[in-house]
Amino acid sequence: GFYSSNIPQLPPDPLFGIKARFALDTHPNKVDLGVGAYRDENGKPWILPSVRLAENLLQHSADFNHEYLPITGLKSLTEEAAKVILGDESRAIKEKRVVSIQSLSGTGSLHLAAKLIALFFKPADGTTESPVIYISDPSWANHIQVFETCGLKTARYPYLDAEKKVIRINEYVKTIEEAPRGSVFLLHATAHNPTGIDPTPEQWKIVLKAISDNGHLPLFDCAYQGFTTGSLSEDAWALRHAIDTEGYKFPGVLVCQSFAKNCGMYGERVGAFHVILPVHDEALNSAVLSQLSKVIRSEISNPPGYGAKIVSLILTTPELKKQWEQDLITMSSRIFGMRKALVAELERLGTPGSWKHIVEQKGMFSFTGLTPEQTDKLAEDYGIYMTRNGRASIAGLNGGNVKYVAKGIDGVVR
Numbered sequence: 001g002f003y004s005s006n007i008p009q010l011p012p013d014p015l016f017g018i019k020a021r022f023a024l025d026t027h028p029n030k031v032d033l034g035v036g037a038y039r040d041e042n043g044k045p046w047i048l049p050s051v052r053l054a055e056n057l058l059q060h061s062a063d064f065n066h067e068y069l070p071i072t073g074l075k076s077l078t079e080e081a082a083k084v085i086l087g088d089e090s091r092a093i094k095e096k097r098v099v100s101i102q103s104l105s106g107t108g109s110l111h112l113a114a115k116l117i118a119l120f121f122k123p124a125d126g127t128t129e130s131p132v133i134y135i136s137d138p139s140w141a142n143h144i145q146v147f148e149t150c151g152l153k154t155a156r157y158p159y160l161d162a163e164k165k166v167i168r169i170n171e172y173v174k175t176i177e178e179a180p181r182g183s184v185f186l187l188h189a190t191a192h193n194p195t196g197i198d199p200t201p202e203q204w205k206i207v208l209k210a211i212s213d214n215g216h217l218p219l220f221d222c223a224y225q226g227f228t229t230g231s232l233s234e235d236a237w238a239l240r241h242a243i244d245t246e247g248y249k250f251p252g253v254l255v256c257q258s259f260a261k262n263c264g265m266y267g268e269r270v271g272a273f274h275v276i277l278p279v280h281d282e283a284l285n286s287a288v289l290s291q292l293s294k295v296i297r298s299e300i301s302n303p304p305g306y307g308a309k310i311v312s313l314i315l316t317t318p319e320l321k322k323q324w325e326q327d328l329i330t331m332s333s334r335i336f337g338m339r340k341a342l343v344a345e346l347e348r349l350g351t352p353g354s355w356k357h358i359v360e361q362k363g364m365f366s367f368t369g370l371t372p373e374q375t376d377k378l379a380e381d382y383g384i385y386m387t388r389n390g391r392a393s394i395a396g397l398n399g400g401n402v403k404y405v406a407k408g409i410d411g412v413v414r
């Protein structure tokens, strides 16, 4: 039976736990800087204008229905999603080396990656051991359990120098060099979560060369395309460089793509998983797709349709695509404006310490440098919530609360 002696109680998920505590907080000026979801200047969830237009088009189209999608998902979504992330001119697409399948947003895509690796990626021919998945220290809190629940071992690579707020590039590269040949390196494609610090192009080249030289498999997690610079192609630079540069010799490249953030479709679970094979091999493409299809069929039968149809319409309708690109600029520039406003206010208050890193960090988050104790105090005294590692979702700031947040930070660091 189910005995309490062998079902240990787990702590609540840290992020969703914050959401719950925030909901119960009665503080009149409370601010949620926890979960990474975009908010507009009134602090409200934002339905992107491009999404509204697509929804309208979809619901008024004569053939709109709620039938099952194919096991592999909506073809127009997966094909266009590959182009958005790999580029219209992608060599890998032209050479038919890309296997794409629809996923339950970014998390579902990472799960498919974990499954594929656990089942079929071996560090060398003839070995039976699965590879170790190297994850940045720090990283998105869910990464470790997504891989470990599929039976894979994880390890960390040094990433952030918390003191200097730069990447520990030498230790990072040393870890790549010392990892057993054929390990997997999970790379944040853009807008690193939680640090907001991405490698420079020069650092990317050093990292990717080391991964290639040591026979490792790069796995790009791309949850924030468009949030770093506002441009889809600029934010895909590292990943496209890895895939399109002939000098690298990877055993393949895996790409996990989420439309949760960049389409504001969080709850609709729209995403794709792409396997880029090193050489064109029709039989291998087909075998990989068949195995991924089996995973999908056994776990969710087929992926959800509604969000997929909306994103597909955006990607295939030029006016909607243009509107989407505009929406990405709206979101990324509002966030950047809030970074500047927060720092200006902290400087005006003379808050001890340097806060310039908040403006320099990219994407939705800032790794503020606040200690766990300071974040606890911020929640207790001010009703301002962020994760205990000091990560604040800058998208939760707006003209109405930024001064209050600065005042709270000022209060807890003094």
Ligand code: PLP
Residues within 6 Å of the ligand: 036, 104, 105, 106, 107, 108, 140, 188, 193, 221, 222, 223, 258, 259, 260, 261, 266, 271
């Ligand atoms: N990867 C990273 C780094 C993330 O921050 C997130 C979401 O916060 C995800 C993946 C997956 O998000 P979703 O499953 O909602 O697409």
